[in-house]
Amino acid sequence: MISQRSIGATHPKVRLNPKGRKPVKESLPHTSPTTHHHISAETRNKVDIADLLDENEEDPALEVIFQLISICFLLLICALQAFVPQLIDHLLARLLGMDQAGVEHEFTDEERMSLTIDNHCLY
Numbered sequence: 001m002i003s004q005r006s007i008g009a010t011h012p013k014v015r016l017n018p019k020g021r022k023p024v025k026e027s028l029p030h031t032s033p034t035t036h037h038h039i040s041a042e043t044r045n046k047v048d049i050a051d052l053l054d055e056n057e058e059d060p061a062l063e064v065i066f067q068l069i070s071i072c073f074l075l076l077i078c079a080l081q082a083f084v085p086q087l088i089d090h091l092l093a094r095l096l097g098m099d100q101a102g103v104e105h106e107f108t109d110e111e112r113m114s115l116t117i118d119n120h121c122l123y
Helices: 049-055 060-095
Strands: 013-015 024-026
Touching: none
Parallel strands: none
Antiparallel strands: 013 024
């Protein structure tokens, strides 16, 4: 739940709903300014994340977040591209009886293509 914190207030806080709808009152008790966050147990008043992002697309903070997400996504892709061949090499070595402790085998792309992982799942 996203709300503005008014220091020292004990009255319900008012949060503006997206798309210009009527303000929604939330009964949140006083929160100390030193408290890191305050999360309401209320679930009726929700904020659609896609709407929030759409309405604040010009916010520079969101631009930074999107750049970080893009970087993390690229790093994940790079990690997966390195991981998958290593996983296949590991599995092939075990399937072919070449599993010696501490010995890693590197197979060719053609050899790797001989292993099929159904539906991209391990069981």
